[in-house]
Amino acid sequence: MSKLEHLLQPITVRNLQIPNRVVMPPMGSNLGNKDGTVSDANLAYFKRRVQSGAGFIITEITSVHPDGTASPRTLCVYDDRFIPGLAKMADVVHQQGAKIAMQLHHVGREGYYLLQEGRALGPSAIASYIYRVKPREMSIEDIQETIAAFGQGARRAREAGFDAVELHAAHGYLLMQFLSQHCNQRTDEYGGDFAGRSRFIVECLQEVRKQVGEDFPISIRISAEEIIKDGYSVEDMQSIMPRLVEAGADIIHASFGTHGSPGGITSAPVEYEPGFKVELARKIKEVVKVPVIAVGRFTDPFMADEIISRGDADMIAFGRQHLADPDFLINAREGRSQQTFECLACNQGCIERLLFEQGSIRCAINPETGQELEYPVDAAKKSKRVWVIGGGPGGLTAASEAARLGHEVTLFEAEPETGGQVTLAARVPYKEVYGRWIEKLAARATRHGAEIITSQGVTREMIQTGHPDEVILASGARPVKPDIPGINLSTAD
Ligand SMILES: Cc1cc2nc3c(=O)[nH]c(=O)nc-3n(C[C@H](O)[C@H](O)[C@H](O)COP(=O)(O)O)c2cc1C
Known part of the structure; x- marks a missing residue:
């Protein structure tokens, strides 16, 4: 202080x-x-x-x-x-x-x-x-x-x-x-x-x-x-x-x-x-x-x-x-x-x-920004069992916010670590802050009460057996491949 x-x-x-x-x-x-x-x-x-x-x-x-x-x-x-x-x-x-x-x-x-x-x-x-x-x-x-x-x-x-x-x-x-x-x-x-x-x-x-x-x-x-x-x-x-x-x-x-x-x-x-x-x-x-x-x-x-x-x-x-x-x-x-x-x-x-x-203001990492009028603040009237599939920034944010609103949340990530594509972005020079972002997202989701399970994909059977009330599919963005001649060649070519 x-x-x-x-x-x-x-x-x-x-x-x-x-x-x-x-x-x-x-x-x-x-x-x-x-x-x-x-x-x-x-x-x-x-x-x-x-x-x-x-x-x-x-x-x-x-x-x-x-x-x-x-x-x-x-x-x-x-x-x-x-x-x-x-x-x-x-x-x-x-x-x-x-x-x-x-x-x-x-x-x-x-x-x-x-x-x-x-x-x-x-x-x-x-x-x-x-x-x-x-x-x-x-x-x-x-x-x-x-x-x-x-x-x-x-x-x-x-x-x-x-x-x-x-x-x-x-x-x-x-x-x-x-x-x-x-x-x-x-x-x-x-x-x-x-x-x-x-x-x-x-x-x-x-x-x-x-x-x-x-x-x-x-x-x-x-x-x-x-x-x-x-x-x-x-x-x-x-x-x-x-x-x-x-x-x-x-x-x-x-x-x-x-x-x-x-x-x-x-x-x-x-x-x-x-x-x-x-x-x-x-x-x-x-x-x-x-x-x-x-x-x-x-x-x-x-x-x-x-x-x-x-x-x-x-x-x-x-x-x-x-x-x-x-x-x-x-x-x-x-x-x-x-x-x-x-x-x-x-x-x-x-x-x-x-x-x-010509859009109105938003923030890539804070979904509340520019949407304060609609953004839910108080706990949901009915707590639901929510499954989130995918532990990239979208899934982590959804899990964290659903848990904050009082839902019982489990997030499944197929890879051993959360972060999705952002773990790659974080390796680029000057972009270490992206790594910290993912760590903080996971920590916040846990703090709000979400359970994060890594190295675990989700199958149809799992959903049928576990029957969550809601499933949020956050299995990742598709990478953009720019149209550059030779981009499909392997590094050995
Ligand atoms: C969305 C956005 C809108 C901005 N609009 C104004 C503005 O209306 N007037 C102004 O003097 N600067 C404007 N700026 C510049 C900011 O005041 C500030 O100088 C700039 O973002 C650098 O500060 P930061 O690195 O702390 O964001 C704007 C910046 C952003 C990101």
Whole structure:
């Protein structure tokens, strides 16, 4: 417990006391209603996440302007009619004792739907990295309207009972598009050198400050480094930090990367070590006195505690870990970290599902995530005898959940060990976490009361004799064989 003393220290920003330094960073969920209002699914998802005990929760992107809305289910704050739903979201977070900031967002040239409708805007008419379609270059009137929209969004966040706002100036969206020479080739006062290109952000911050008053904290999320050929560096970013703080920023959230950065580095895959970009937070801290948030593959509260104790960052964001296992912090506080399911950084249920399938948020290893409204919590009315055939991750999860709900569960695995195909995946460099995942799944199923029998296949006769009430067939996924010439040759050929 005492080992988390730095992470669990409260922190004060303006008049806001945040109970600890654990941040849930913004994560788009696509759970909102189609009209941009907050849905019951949003509220249930948030309620479960906040049970982590994180002190500072930042909402997913929330659109400040209809022409800056990323997708039909993006949450919106561009009109007063959004305030009542957003107020419910703030309440859900406050009920758990945490503080909540709204992330104010404009998608700029990276909006698929807006590009299709010819409504997408950008600092210059340069095509999006991803969609290869040109936006319309913003006029000075567009710029003024957008600055005002950020201010009004912040005003509404405050009216909805939020404790802070965060401007999204990272990851290649509109504010960052102004900073990047790849997207901004303007020759007026909003373009030019790095300082000129930062003018739009500075004016957004000033307008937000004007609208929310002096006592309301403003965070700004930056990509501290663009991570693209001829992109801006962390030294460039350091050079504008004092201006951002002077314009109103109270917290610097030091993320990194843009669309087009290598390998989806912003939500980095498993080959990146936890905390692999913490030096960016440290470099930002060298030039500002306000708190700095570090982010990037964090799964372990004890590592986060050490980073804060070293002075490299003031707060630590755990993104996908909140999806994989929102109990990670409670487990650490109560000496049960070995039970925490670490995020696999596979991105399959979360960011890739959102970006490439336009689906709503899920997690490959946590079936509750994004389905909190339907997910059974209380014990079943009638306990059944359940057989699960197959001890891969699906079978182990089914066994564990059925046992948790009070059923009498037996799992049969034909191989001497549980894990199925994942035991192979776990042998690949950087993927040791997959092995730990299987061990924890088996341990949890046993803890919940399931019996696991290995080296035992199941026959029709066994089912007829044993007559369980339910049989769950979880005998494994079929491996995908890519269509590569020569793939069917044996290694001896
Ligand atoms: C499903 C998903 C949605 C995200 N949506 C947002 C978003 O709305 N705004 C934002 O600034 N970052 C967003 N991110 C990035 C995260 O805030 C975070 O920076 C990133 O996942 C790295 O942190 P992690 O390694 O702890 O997950 C998203 C990431 C994921 C996985």
